[in-house]
Amino acid sequence: MTAARRGATHSVDLVLLTQRDGTLAVLVQSGAGKGVALPWSTPRSADALVQSARQLARSAAGAEPGWLEQLSAFGGDERHPAGAAVSVAFVGVIGAAAARATKGAQWMAVDGAAGFAPRQSAMLAAAISAIRARLDHSPIAFKLLPATFTLSDLQAMYELLLGRRLHKASFRRSLQAAYLVEPTDEWRSEGRGRPAQLYRYAPRKRRTSRRGVRFELLAG
Amino acid sequence: MTAARRGATHSVDLVLLTQRDGTLAVLVQSGAGKGVALPWSTPRSADALVQSARQLARSAAGAEPGWLEQLSAFGGDERHPAGAAVSVAFVGVIGAAAARATKGAQWMAVDGAAGFAPRQSAMLAAAISAIRARLDHSPIAFKLLPATFTLSDLQAMYELLLGRRLHKASFRRSLQAAYLVEPTDEWRSEGRGRPAQLYRYAPRKRRTSRRGVRFELLAG
DNA sequence: GTCAATTAGTAACAAACTGTTACTAAAGTC
DNA sequence: GACTTTAGTAACAGTTTGTTACTAATTGAC
Incomplete structure (x- = not known):
């Protein structure tokens, strides 16, 4: 995490998906304790939010997503690893060939993925739902393929x-x-x-x- | 504004629309100087974001929207009245009968609406675009009618x-x-x-x- | 080699959906 | 009563869509 601060004001989180072994996989990092976490950062600068999300992808997957879109902001009392009051979630996809996982990160099958903080669980569910909703209008499937x-x-x-x-x-x-x-x-x-x-x-x-x-x- | 703080960490902003004189109108408040502003707040509590947006509507329009959805989060270096690093924008509609405007707020025709801070201008444009995109799936038109x-x-x-x-x-x-x-x-x-x-x-x-x-x- | 099995690719039909024109109905205006 | 205006519907043709049924090219079994 580039600018990790506990209790930070806001975070940018990334649900990055790829295809592995005929199923969808999501990029995760080992979180606090035995849980896992979606990649996140707490950017200090006034960079555009999407720039922070791209940086997250480069940092955790070693490449930029073929497709990336803002999902939604999440707040309320659902816990987040950064303790951020507000988290802006992005959803992206990356082709299997470019989908590496840098140190500390790994790909985990979406079916049966568990162990996230509540707010990040909600992000993952929303990401799958958003992908289905936008499949007709965005080249998501094409960017998942070679x-x-x-x-x-x-x-x-x-x-x-x-x-x-x-x-x-x-x-x-x-x-x-x-x-x-x-x-x-x-x-x-x-x-x-x-x-x-x-x-x-x-x-x-x-x-x-x-x-x-x-x-x-x-x-x- | 219930919890207005300059340079606050994050804000919740509302693009509330109604129909007036055969055109769309947006609820605005007089902002700094001669500009105008969308209703916004900088909630301190861990309320769900949508609760803050509903509260904004009650406070500025005297009623809750018939339809309300999160639009998107806005960040980067575009100016915002609260100086917030991140702003979570909501878009909603309300029927003409319920669409009052409390003290300090007024309805302004969307065509030719100007004078917003850059970030709020982007919100208004995104709101119109989102309404068109979601018209098939959400009862937006019905909630604008009696x-x-x-x-x-x-x-x-x-x-x-x-x-x-x-x-x-x-x-x-x-x-x-x-x-x-x-x-x-x-x-x-x-x-x-x-x-x-x-x-x-x-x-x-x-x-x-x-x-x-x-x-x-x-x-x- | 021959034949079944498997995957790729296409033709063609029927049903459903859509855009359009043209009509009928009920009110006010002159 | 004739004309204008708005509401509401019928019916046609062209397009799109779901489905079945086919042909094509390859591998593996015998």
Whole structure:
């Protein structure tokens, strides 16, 4: 932690996710006692909050996230390792290739991750929820994959993040219509089955459709 | 301001919106010098952040918002009236009937609103943007309207918030499919034209449709 | 080699959804 | 009564979406 002070005024916390062994993993540091902690800092300077979050990622994962967004601020009486009155949480993702873990940090499977201070537990839950909500609008899945990937890889990533199965034909048709990927000349053979073509993320401009209102609103 | 301290550690700020004279209005207080300010406080206690925001609304508008959500945290070197290192902004809406303005506060049209400290200007812009993004998932438009309203009122509110026209038939068909309103026995005559039936917001449970992926992602 | 198994990729159909035009209904104004 | 204005609906065509069913290319078993 660069500027760790107990009872500090505010902290910046990071929920950094990557894919490992077919599941989501979160970057953690050993915290006080036998617990674990999300990477956090208590920046003194007037740096933009997002700069502090990027610095946290460099410091704990050795690289910058492929995607990073502010999640929310957390306060109230839920405990935080820094004792900060307010904590600003960021959520980010990083590809498996770049996802190292520097000394004192390690990747832990999200399912069954436990041992956080209450406020950081809330951050992790909110991060998963935010990723699902923003998956349609942010290139989260693409930034979790290597630079080239098969369409089955991409679909599997969406399924992992959403927690449900998708239809192959529909998925590819939607992807095609969105002009988000372009094929490379390479093919990958996984051993069994037909080889798959490799694609890269290359979003092209398209006219924003002016749809009507959706009313996805649910009864509380 | 309940707990105003210069150079405080963190503040809670509120962008509270209502409808006035066919446009959106934001609640402001006279700030330092000739500028204006969004309502803010620097809570000392460990109250949940949203409780501080609700208290701000009660204090400056005399009532609680019909809808209230955390917007984002703001930091960096953009000036804030409290000199706070970090400001947690909330966005809320309140119906015109309940929208009073207590002493020292007033409603100001959002178009052409100016004179805020830089950080609060950013909050206002982010609030408008967030409202558009969440309009499909939160009952924002309904909470800006009185308890009963006509479908034309509702459509006009959506058009005001989205900043574009909508088709009447499509709007009503989507609304019908969403089971969000129920008709009352009352009709309202505005003077000219056929009277309109009054409806109330009464969302009913419905099965959440398992749609495929959307890829609304745009080229950056 | 032949055949089953496995994974990739696509065509095509039916159902649902959306944008639009055009209509009917009920009020006020002249 | 004719015209204007606003409310509300029906119906059509084009698009999107969920699904089934196919073809293609590879590995492994025999």
